[in-house]
Amino acid sequence: MIGKTLSHYEITEQLGKGGMGEVYLANDTTLDRKVALKFLPEAFTSDPERMARFEREAKLLASLNHPNIAGIYGLEQADGNRFLVLEYVEGETLQARLSKGALPLEDAFALCRQIAEGLEAAHEKGVIHRDLKPANVMITAEEKVKILDFGLAKAFSDDTQSIDSSQSPTLTEAMTRPGVILGTAAYMSPEQSKGKSVDKRADIWAFGAVLYEMLAGQAAFQGEDVTEILAAVVKSEVNLDLLPSKIHSRVREVISRCLDKDIKKRYRDIGDLQFDLGLVLSDPTGLTLPEEGIRHRTDPRKILLPWLMLGLAVICMAIILAIFLKNRSDVPIASHYAIPLLNEQVLETDTPSPLLSLSPDGRKLVYVGTEGGKRRLFIRYIDRDEPEPITGTDGAYCPFFSPNGKYVGFFSGIYLKKVSLSGGAPETLSVVPSVTRGVSWGDDGTIVVTSDPNGPLLRYTSSGQRLENVTKIDQGHGLSHRWPEFLPGGRSILYTRDMGEQLGEASIEVLSLDTGISKQLIAGGTFPRYVKTGHIVFARAGSLFAVPFDIDRLEISGEHVRVVENVLLEPDGAAQFDIADNGTLVYISGGLRESLRELVWIDRKGNVEPLPLPPRQYQGPSLSPDGRRVAVTINKGANSDIWMAELDAGSIIRLTTDPNEELTPLWAPDGLKIAFSSEMSGTAPQLHWLSVDDSANPEIIIKREGNIVDTPESFSSDGRHLAFTSFDLNGFTGPDQWTGSDILVASLNDSKWSYKPFANSQFFEHSPAFSPDNRWIAYVSDETGIEQVYV
Numbered sequence: 001m002i003g004k005t006l007s008h009y010e011i012t013e014q015l016g017k018g019g020m021g022e023v024y025l026a027n028d029t030t031l032d033r034k035v036a037l038k039f040l041p042e043a044f045t046s047d048p049e050r051m052a053r054f055e056r057e058a059k060l061l062a063s064l065n066h067p068n069i070a071g072i073y074g075l076e077q078a079d080g081n082r083f084l085v086l087e088y089v090e091g092e093t094l095q096a097r098l099s100k101g102a103l104p105l106e107d108a109f110a111l112c113r114q115i116a117e118g119l120e121a122a123h124e125k126g127v128i129h130r131d132l133k134p135a136n137v138m139i140t141a142e143e144k145v146k147i148l149d150f151g152l153a154k155a156f157s158d159d160t161q162s163i164d165s166s167q168s169p170t171l172t173e174a175m176t177r178p179g180v181i182l183g184t185a186a187y188m189s190p191e192q193s194k195g196k197s198v199d200k201r202a203d204i205w206a207f208g209a210v211l212y213e214m215l216a217g218q219a220a221f222q223g224e225d226v227t228e229i230l231a232a233v234v235k236s237e238v239n240l241d242l243l244p245s246k247i248h249s250r251v252r253e254v255i256s257r258c259l260d261k262d263i264k265k266r267y268r269d270i271g272d273l274q275f276d277l278g279l280v281l282s283d284p285t286g287l288t289l290p291e292e293g294i295r296h297r298t299d300p301r302k303i304l305l306p307w308l309m310l311g312l313a314v315i316c317m318a319i320i321l322a323i324f325l326k327n328r329s330d331v332p333i334a335s336h337y338a339i340p341l342l343n344e345q346v347l348e349t350d351t352p353s354p355l356l357s358l359s360p361d362g363r364k365l366v367y368v369g370t371e372g373g374k375r376r377l378f379i380r381y382i383d384r385d386e387p388e389p390i391t392g393t394d395g396a397y398c399p400f401f402s403p404n405g406k407y408v409g410f411f412s413g414i415y416l417k418k419v420s421l422s423g424g425a426p427e428t429l430s431v432v433p434s435v436t437r438g439v440s441w442g443d444d445g446t447i448v449v450t451s452d453p454n455g456p457l458l459r460y461t462s463s464g465q466r467l468e469n470v471t472k473i474d475q476g477h478g479l480s481h482r483w484p485e486f487l488p489g490g491r492s493i494l495y496t497r498d499m500g501e502q503l504g505e506a507s508i509e510v511l512s513l514d515t516g517i518s519k520q521l522i523a524g525g526t527f528p529r530y531v532k533t534g535h536i537v538f539a540r541a542g543s544l545f546a547v548p549f550d551i552d553r554l555e556i557s558g559e560h561v562r563v564v565e566n567v568l569l570e571p572d573g574a575a576q577f578d579i580a581d582n583g584t585l586v587y588i589s590g591g592l593r594e595s596l597r598e599l600v601w602i603d604r605k606g607n608v609e610p611l612p613l614p615p616r617q618y619q620g621p622s623l624s625p626d627g628r629r630v631a632v633t634i635n636k637g638a639n640s641d642i643w644m645a646e647l648d649a650g651s652i653i654r655l656t657t658d659p660n661e662e663l664t665p666l667w668a669p670d671g672l673k674i675a676f677s678s679e680m681s682g683t684a685p686q687l688h689w690l691s692v693d694d695s696a697n698p699e700i701i702i703k704r705e706g707n708i709v710d711t712p713e714s715f716s717s718d719g720r721h722l723a724f725t726s727f728d729l730n731g732f733t734g735p736d737q738w739t740g741s742d743i744l745v746a747s748l749n750d751s752k753w754s755y756k757p758f759a760n761s762q763f764f765e766h767s768p769a770f771s772p773d774n775r776w777i778a779y780v781s782d783e784t785g786i787e788q789v790y791v
Contacts, residue, residue, distance in 0.1 A: 001039075006078040009037060009085070025088060035073060036086040045082045058084065061150060064127060068118030070138065070146045089146040094210070095134035102217030105244065111137075112211045113277065114145035119207065120270045122150055123200045124654055130198065132206035133187040134213065185229040186219045190261045193230045204267045208258020215251075216242040220259065234261070250276060269652070271636075272614045275596075347588070348375050351397040352411070352436060353574030355588065359405040362580030364421070366390070366399045366408050377410060379421065382584075392419055392426040398436050403443050411436055414764075416449065416460065430460050437482035437572060438527075442490040450482045457481045457495060457511075471495075471511060471518065479639065479659070481509075483527045483573060492554060494521075494528040494536065496573055506573055508538055510554050521556050522547065526573035532581050539575030542567060542591035566591050571617070599630060599645070612650035622665045622674070631655075631665035631674050642676050644692065655695035661685070666712040669719045675701065675712040685709045687724060687746065701753050702746055713743075713767060716774045722746045723758065723768035723777060743768045743779055 001024055004011050009026040015036060016023045024037045045051055055075060062072045073085040094111070097103065103111070115137060122129065129136075129150050138146045185193065189205035192198050212220040220238045223229040238259050240252050254276050260266045267273045347355060348368045356367040362382065369378045369387075377393035380386075390396075396410040402418070409418045411432060416439075419426040429447070437450040447460040448470060457470040470493070471481050485494040493511045497520075508522040522528075525538040525545070536549045536556075543565045548558035568576040568590030577587035596615035600608050617635035624630070630645045634654075640661040645652040656662040660679035667674055672692060677685040680698070687701040687710045701722070702710060709727040716722075727741045742760035746753050759765040763783040770777055778791045 006037075006081060006083070007076060009035065009078075011037065023086075028085075034088040034090075036088045038084040038086055040082045040084070051082070061127065063125060064122055064150060066118055066121040068114045068145050068147060069122060069150050070148050086148075087146070089138040089140065089148070091138050091140040091146075093135050094137035094139060094214075097139060098134055098213060098217070102244075103214045105215070105247065107143075108211070108214040109277070110143065111139065111145055112207070112214065113274070115147065115207060115210065116270050116274045116277070118145065118147045118150075119200075119203055120274065123203070123270055128198065128200050129203050129206070130192075131184065131187075132203055132210065133184045134210060135184070137210070185223075185226045185233065186221050188230070188233060189263075190234050191263055193233050200270070201263050201266050201268065204258050204270060204273060207270070207273070208255050211258070212238060212243070212255050215244060215247065218242065268614050268650070272616065275616070346370055348397075351375065353570050353572065353576065354398060354438075354578070355576055356578055356586060357399045357401050357408070358578040358580045358584065358586050359401050360403060360581050361405055362582045362584035364401075364405065365586055366401070368397055368399065377408065379408075390419060390421075391423075398439060400439050400441060402441050409439065409441060409447065411439075416447070437480070438484050438495075438574070440484045440486045440493070442486040443488070444490050446486075446490065448484045448486065448493060450480070450484065452480070455480060457484055457493065470513075485528055485530055487530055487551060488532070492551075494530060496526045496528065498526075498573060508536070512554065519554070521549075521554075522560070526569075527575040527577075529577075529579050531579055531583065533583065537563070537577075537579055537585075539567060539569050539573075539577070542569050544575070544577060544585075544587070568593060599632065611645070611647060613645055613652055620664050622667050624667050625669055625671045629671075631667060631676075633663050633665065642674065642690075644674075655690060655692070656698065658698075662688075664711050666715065669715055669717055675715070675722060677709070677711050685711070687712055687722070702755055710744075714769045714777075716770045717772060718774065720748050721770070721774070722748075723770060725766045725768070741766050743777075745777075 001011050001022070002013060006026075008030045009028055011024045011026045013025045014022065015025050021041050022039045024039070026035050026037050027033075028035050040054075058072060058075045062074070064071065070089050071087040073087065075082070075084055077083075102108075115132075119129065119132075127150065129147065131149060132147070136148045138148055140146065187206040187209045189198065189202040192202050192205075209220045221229055221232040221236065223232055238255070240256065243252065243255075254273060257265070257267055258273065346369065348370045349355065351368055356365065358365055365380045365382065366377055367380075367387075368375065370376075371378075371389070375395055375397075377390040377396045377399050378387040379390055380388075390408065393410060393412070396412050396417075399408055399410045401408060406422065407418045407420055409416070409429075410426075411417070412426075414431050415428050416430045416432050417426045417428050432449060432451040437452075439447060439449040441447050445461065448457050449460065450457055456473050459468050459470045473479070473481065480498040481495050482498060483496040486492075487494060487510075491513050493513065495509055495511065496506050497509045497518075498506045506524070506526045507520050508525045508528045509518045509520055511518045521536070522538060525540050528536050528538045530536055530549070530551075531546075534549060534551065535546045537544055537546050538560075539545075544563050544567050545560040546563050547556055547560035549555070550557045564577075564585065564587065566589050568588045569592050570576070571593060575587075576590070577585060579585045597618045598615050599611040599613055599618055599621060601611065602608055611630075619633040619635060619640070621630050621632040628647055630647065632643055632645065633640050634643050639659060640663055641654055641658075642656045642662045642665045643652050643654050655674070656676075656678070658678065658680040662676050662678045662680070663685065665674050665676045668689070673689050674692065675687060675689040678688050678698070679685050680688065681700045681703055684707050686703055686708070688698045689701055690698040702724075704710065706728065711725045711727075712722060713725055714723045723743060723745050725741055726744050741764045743758045743765050744755050744760075745758045746755040758768070758777065759779060759781070761781075761783065763781050764787075765779055765781045768777050768779040776791055778789060780787050781790055782788075
């Protein structure tokens with residue numbers, strides 16, 4: 001073959017040979033690129049039925065387009081030869097790298113994360129690898145992973161075989177006959193080795209075996225021959241003691257769950273596995289945290305230790321001036337003690353962050369608490385024993401101090417407010433239509449806030465009562481800007497740029513208001529706070545770090561050191577701490593926190609039955625008219641998509657892939673379409689819908705000009721009318737000049753949508769619902785001062 005030209009491919013050398021054919025390197029003279037040609041065995045190509053099925057599979061495999069999957073360019077025939085044209089990947093296989101021993105932790109996790117991303121992309125298209133192993137993972141010179149032979153196992157399989165798995169190139173060609181178990185035994189799942197049908201959980205098993213080998217330096221299941229290896233896979237438990245002794249305990253849990261012989265207990269979805277690993281990967285320095293420093297999955301409201309929830313010693317405070325000495329990571333804390341809450345008072349942990357704020361002089365602490373079932377703000381003076389409630393702050397969240405310490409700002413519902421600590425009623429400043437992602441009060445009275453999980457920094461000024469943009473989101477360089485912090489003088493702002501699904505992808509930036517230019521200061525950090533000693537304190541993987549900062553040049557001027565461990569860190573990047581000008585630090589302990597939820601059935605008696613779906617960041621579920629499917633939003637970092645769960649099958653698929661947020665799914669009465677809110681057609685969320693059978697082509701229902709958020713709420717029973725809530729982000733010019741949230745009704749006539757107002761006043765109207773006969777709409781309004789239901 002070497003030296004021949006087939007079609008427009010010049011064959012230069014042989015790359016490999018095995019039961020699935022021979023592989024050659026070739027030059028594609030048409031596109032001037034190197035490709036790999038896989039020639040199919042003659043016994044295979046001479047079988048018309050198998051060849052026809054192979055062609056069908058190859059078309060599906062060619063649809064895979066992901067940076068971590070080596071692509072299939074085509075299936076061609078020339079001079080009597082049938083061959084696949086594959087992407088040629090230069091580098092070394094993971095098998096070759098593992099021949100030198102176990103990998104460093106950081107290298108292993110960087111590689112396995114890319115493998116998981118490739119698997120997820122394929123699984124979403126219904127493609128299973130079936131032969132994942134180190135020999136099929138190529139690593140380029142840039143440390144990029146390419147998974148080889150994706151899905152070829154099924155394409156090469158014989159319908160008469162008892163299993164649907166692959167033949168490894170390490171096995172002999174004679175093993176292609178029916179009834180022989182194919183595949184590389186050490187990475188085959190128990191169901192695969194028993195000859196049963198397989199699904200994507202077979203790939204998850206193989207992933208766990210590969211991850212184990214990268215960390216332990218040897219295969220998870222071993223034996224002198226294939227029979228012994230298969231026996232070990234079916235009967236033996238993996239030896240976790242061979243893993244590095246100080247490895248994060250969550251990694252052991254991930255591997256154990258991947259390699260669970262009971263397929264029902266194994267991860268159902270590679271995305272859930274990625275989430276668990278992401279909590280470790282968010283900070284490489286956290287890979288070897290001691291086990292007692294890890295927080296396992298639990299109810300977010302129970303994340304604090306039980307003694308915290310009993311109202312005892314819930315907040316730790318440390319005087320840490322000394323720890324900011326340069327190049328010192330072992331400086332002792334000057335003093336450290338706990339602040340008790342009184343009576344039945346508890347911290348309100350199930351509210352937007354942050355939960356606490358410390359005055360600039362370090363003498364006053366404000367936090368969100370609950371007492372007698374009512375949430376409000378409490379203030380505790382450091383030199384006094386008892387906290388006091390702050391009048392007029394019922395339902396408040398996200399407190400923050402003014403620069404002079406005389407006012408406390410906070411959010412209540414959709415309102416940004418402030419209250420004087422010397423007394424008086426709170427004052428409404430503006431409207432923030434979404435849960436805040438941080439706020440900071442500048443020396444000149446300017447307040448900077450993030451109100452959109454995918455949005456920029458916004459500015460409120462005392463001279464004008466609207467919010468205006470301070471930064472601009474560039475989808476290619478950051479999905480959200482959050483957790484702002486004014487630097488002294490008010491001309492620069494620290495903030496977190498959230499890049500994706502994991503906290504480790506976030507970075508800390510600094511914005512110059514004079515030039516409008518931002519630049520990165522710290523990769524892999526969140527929630528920056530400036531200290532007048534000339535340092536930035538920030539959070540990473542449940543710990544706080546301090547790094548010297550040149551405020552004149554806006555540059556980092558030294559190495560960062562860890563200063564406090566086990567600080568509560570929220571999934572959205574909020575760290576539960578604050579620091580005063582004098583170095584007083586207050587924080588809530590807890591480490592990394594998860595916000596996973598379960599979908600459950602609840603009957604009229606209150607009985608709860610979990611749905612057969614893994615815990616994820618679910619939001620806003622909508623049940624299909626036939627009760628067999630659920631449309632739901634799943635949050636992943638700064639992105640949210642609409643997914644659909646098939647309840648009978650216990651499976652879930654993604655319907656939207658736009659980088660913007662897709663929220664609030666709502667089934668149409670015919671069960672064929674789903675309405676939702678999305679920014680994909682503009683700057684503000686607008687009404688869209690998609691066909692369940694053609695989710696790749698969503699359509700806009702109503703496109704409106706301006707900064708307006710539209711949310712679908714209720715279809716009429718005939719599907720011709722859609723009641724929705726509309727919120728004008730620019731509709732607030734003062735406490736008494738605001739259009740509020742309105743209800744509109746869209747109508748479908750001759751395939752075209754039109755709309756008209758239904759309830760539009762200065763009050764807050766929302767949550768409309770059609771009556772079964774379509775003659776009435778029930779909705780909520782606050783026109784009496786409290787929210788009540790109207791018909």
